[in-house]
Amino acid sequence: MGALDGEGGWFVESAPAEPAESSASFRRLYRAFVAARAALGLALIAAQLIAAALGTSPAASTLALSASYAAAAVALWLLPQLRRGATARSLSRISSPHWWSAIGIDLILFGALHALDSSGVNYGVLFVMPVLMAAVLSPRLLALATAAMATLGLLGAAAWSVLSGVDVGLKTTQAGLVGSGLFAVSLLAGELSARLAREEKAARGSLALARQQELLNRLVIDEMQEGVLVVDRRGRVRAMNPASRALLGAASGELSWQLRGRADWQPLVQALEHAYAGGTGGAGTELDVALPLDGGASRSLRLRLRFTRQREGSEELCVLFVEDNRELLARTRQEKLAAMGRVSAGIAHEIRNPLAAIAQANALLAEDASGARAEQLTRMVASNVQRLKRLVDDVGELAPSMQPATTSLDVSALVQETCEDWAQVNGVASGGQARFVLQIGAPGLKGLFDAEHLRRVLVNLLDNAHRHADSVPRAIGVTLARRGEGLELVVRSAGAPVPMEIERHLFEPFFSTRSRGSGLGLYICRELCERHGARIEYRRAVEAAANEFSVLMRT
Known part of the structure; x- marks a missing residue:
């Protein structure tokens, strides 16, 4: 339903288009008034017939006017095509045919009935119907104009009674009182309809907010x-x-x-x-x-x-x-792991300096060492120092820090360079039917990552593949290609499939199948990928009888 026009009435008359609620409310009220007019017309005919049955024959003019009004009112009620096009805007203009078919005809016929009746029946009260209809469905100015026209009709009928020899003073007094009542009905009905309009508008607004809140709550809960x-x-x-x-x-x-x-x-x-x-x-x-x-x-x-x-x-x-x-336990474990990671990072930071001192002292001892036993001990110390240094570096990667800078990289060039360096350092032959094969879909493939972090991920995956791949040609492979809107880096190693009881723990920290493994390699890969919006996953390539780790990067 629309808002008020500021001067009474139920609907907006200045708006360019009526809302659906306003149109529905208008049609409902309009049909109610049309039905009430039809009932009033039939009541007039019934009153004339009852009067005739009781011996008081109505005047032919009165009967004809009542029958005309009843026929017009019933026709407007029964024939929807006569009401087609009736809107709040059309009833706000006195020049509109819909205004005349619903309100104007009432003023004319009721005025004629009141003027021509000689039986003493006060037909002036019938003006309440058009005045009330105008007060509810029209702006205040037009509603008051309707009351004024009805009052002028009453006064005109009082003047017409001079020709019949009736007391003009009595008729004028009656007309004035009825006219004052019509103005009061118009004002009160307009105020009541305006108040109902405001309350209905507020109710619709509250209903809309309630529905919006319901949709929001449902979305959140879903x-x-x-x-x-x-x-x-x-x-x-x-x-x-x-x-x-x-x-x-x-x-x-x-x-x-x-x-x-x-x-x-x-x-x-x-x-x-x-x-x-x-x-x-x-x-x-x-x-x-x-x-x-x-x-x-x-x-x-x-x-x-x-x-x-x-x-x-x-x-x-x-x-x-x-x-x-199970999810609660998993979240609890994740929280414990996060806390443990923070503690481990702090401990690793404290270990670096003593570890560097041990490495330096061992190097000095190695220079002065004499004898096979002493050299064996210094080599053992150096090996374990390097192992501890790698462990400290791995733990340092997991330390909470600022968000790394994710930039657009030439992934093709970085993968080419990293793989060549890795193959040279680890003494792995590459190309042709060698143990290591590199396939890059196209030069200049771009992806969003950090260069050092991507190099660390690739080296960790290659080390893992090198440890578990079979000793056959093309056992280790790296493939870089586009996948949908992203970029996929796949590290493949030919060998036995990963058992199910191990697969579910692949990316967990400190889980390793080797006695001397830290269990942080794949976990670091996953953490670095998540930091840069990438995704890493394990899958079994059945057709190639190989294990694959896939890194899907954004582009």
Whole structure:
């Protein structure tokens, strides 16, 4: 519904177009007034017939005018094509045919009835209908003009009564009183309709805000990784977000759920009944339940139950927040690992200086060492110092620091240079049917990364492939090519597949299958990739009988 025009009336007349709500409200009120006019016309005919039956024959002019008005009013009510095009804007102009068909004809016929009737019936009260209709559906100025026209009709009828010899003073007094009443009806009806318009507009605004808030809440709840269920006392689920459907195994196409209808949900039902029976009010409880899965396994869930405050006329509902205990444990482990990483980085920083002193002292001892036993010991110390230095460097990569600068790199050139250096340092032959093969899709391929970090990732993956690849030609391969809108770097190593129990731990810190391994290589690769918006993953290339680590970079 539209806003007010500032001078009374129900709808905006100056707006370029009416809102859908305004148009619907107008049509509803317009049809109500048209139906009331049809009922009034039929009532006039019935009154004339009743008067005739009681022995008071109505004048032919009065009967003809009543029949004409009834026919016009009923036709406008029964024939929708006569109302087609009637809008709030059309009823705001006195020149509009819709104004004359609904209001103007009433003023004319009621004025004629009041002037020509000689039976003493006061037809002036009928002017309430057009005045009320104009006050509700037209601007205030036109509504007052309608009341003024009705009053002038009454006064004209009083003047016409001079020809009939009736007391002019009485007729004029009656006309003045009725006219004053019509003005009062016009003003009051206009004010009431204006107030109702404001309240309806405010209600529509509140409804729009409520719907917007509902959509926002639904969006937030649907995007939550935590499952949310709203359940009543009968065990019927009123709402369920996608996360809870995934945790409980509910079909996404279902429109309603009944907890009591499935055997695997019985732990939820028991927890709900226990919580309701406990009279927890709004406090709620927390507990763990185990839902049975196919194959005899079970899923451990953490439930947090909260209750809505019951008010008069409202139903108490229970809101269940559902989380998988495995994810909770994983988050706990991640937090512990993050804390451990910070502590490890601090310890590594403190170790650097003593380690450098040990390396220098060992080098001095090696210069003065005499005998095979002494040389063996100094070499052992030097080897372990280098191992500790690599471990300190690895831990230093994980230290929390400022976000590294991600720039656009010539990845083709960097991969070419890094692979050549790595092959030379590790004594690995490359090209043709050699053990190491490099394939770059095109020169000048650009990707978003940090040069040193990308070099570290590639070297770690190559070292890992070198340790686990079979001793066959082309056992180690590096491929760089475009993939969709990104750039994919793949390091392949021919060999036995990674066992499933090891695959799930590949990127975890300090996990290694070697006794002398730090277990940080792949973990560092993943952390560096995530810092630059890249993604690293492991896959088994069945057709090539090889293990592949893929790094997908942004371009």
